[in-house]
Amino acid sequence: MAGASCRKLWYRDIDSAIVLPMLSGVGLGFRAEIASDLLQNGGCVDFVEFVAEAHLCGARRREAIAVSRIVPNVVHAVKLSLGSAEGIDESRVRAVGKLAKETSALAISEHMSFSRAAGHDIGHLTALPMTREAVRVLVKNVNHARRLLPDVPFFLENVAWSFCWQQDEMTEVDFVNEVIEQTGCPLLLDVSNLYANAINRGKDPHAAIECYPLERVAMVHMAGGIEEHGFYFDTHAHPVPDGSFALLPHVFARAGDVPVLIERDSNFQKFEDLIAETDRGRSYFTGRTIERTHARSLQRATNISTEALARDQAEVARLLTQETCATEAPLLAEGAVALARARSVLLRKRASHNASAKR
Numbered sequence: 001m002a003g004a005s006c007r008k009l010w011y012r013d014i015d016s017a018i019v020l021p022m023l024s025g026v027g028l029g030f031r032a033e034i035a036s037d038l039l040q041n042g043g044c045v046d047f048v049e050f051v052a053e054a055h056l057c058g059a060r061r062r063e064a065i066a067v068s069r070i071v072p073n074v075v076h077a078v079k080l081s082l083g084s085a086e087g088i089d090e091s092r093v094r095a096v097g098k099l100a101k102e103t104s105a106l107a108i109s110e111h112m113s114f115s116r117a118a119g120h121d122i123g124h125l126t127a128l129p130m131t132r133e134a135v136r137v138l139v140k141n142v143n144h145a146r147r148l149l150p151d152v153p154f155f156l157e158n159v160a161w162s163f164c165w166q167q168d169e170m171t172e173v174d175f176v177n178e179v180i181e182q183t184g185c186p187l188l189l190d191v192s193n194l195y196a197n198a199i200n201r202g203k204d205p206h207a208a209i210e211c212y213p214l215e216r217v218a219m220v221h222m223a224g225g226i227e228e229h230g231f232y233f234d235t236h237a238h239p240v241p242d243g244s245f246a247l248l249p250h251v252f253a254r255a256g257d258v259p260v261l262i263e264r265d266s267n268f269q270k271f272e273d274l275i276a277e278t279d280r281g282r283s284y285f286t287g288r289t290i291e292r293t294h295a296r297s298l299q300r301a302t303n304i305s306t307e308a309l310a311r312d313q314a315e316v317a318r319l320l321t322q323e324t325c326a327t328e329a330p331l332l333a334e335g336a337v338a339l340a341r342a343r344s345v346l347l348r349k350r351a352s353h354n355a356s357a358k359r
Helices: 032-040 058-068 090-102 132-148 172-183 191-200 205-210 248-255 271-282 307-321 335-357
Strands: 009-013 019-022 026-029 047-051 073-076 108-111 113-117 120-127 154-157 187-190 217-222 225-228 231-234 260-262 292-294
Touching (some): 026 271, 032 058, 047 058, 090 108, 090 132, 120 307, 132 307, 187 191, 191 217, 191 225, 205 248, 217 248, 231 335, 260 271
Parallel strands (some): 009 292, 026 260, 047 073, 187 217
Antiparallel strands (some): 009 019, 113 120
């Protein structure tokens, strides 16, 4: 694949001095809708990313393994629910790890979010309250997950929010900084999520990104969205906006030319348009790379109380998944308005997932 052999980033395991090769260049999220185009146009991307849960069994798993023999890849999990106060599901983590081994994935990633609570499967990444309790839960769960996964870099990704919590006691950037610092994990910076969150808070995305721990960025995600009723929705179904691309120089100035991945989950039209987005991302590269550390040293979390967070997550999960329309949502900063917006996002995501599953 173009660029895969000429530019390399390296992760040095500080505990055993093993040097691990890492990806470079620009890639695409592997989806069934573009699989044939990717394989027929060898060299059009430097790597692909498999959504783990979409490739855990059957034909999709065999397809991922076959493609991994041709194209470098990373595995991206979306349902480990690392922010759950109840803890993680070890069987899910092991399944992701097995897929990563079988595809020789060069990295595994997940989100700073939760997706399950008290038996409710929300079905989508849900932002955590920006609290120190949530940070401690994330650190504990990430440490647990890493002990069950293959010894490759494990990236943590920032998420887009559709509501804010009343309990927030930290800024988004402080929250991300704390999580990255305490876990020792590299940051998978979703530039488009950062862009969406800044726009929805009425902030300048350029000022927001400068506060992020860009030196810890190991990979970038970019995806499209759309603005409706004064709110910018991260849809993964539209072209990447100019505003997101304009943030890349900030990243490369401090992190070097880290790999960039273009995500598209639905609304596939011309494959050439997706390749044009990868080419645009590549055009921002500076030729500068830096050595990075693959840290395995895990902070041992002390005993922490998670009762309050577990209770709040259970209530929010219930509100997001219940059939009837709630009129009050006291845990959310905008109450019922935020709840309606969040449920609308969930409906879109489920519709997109169901349409993809039928293909």
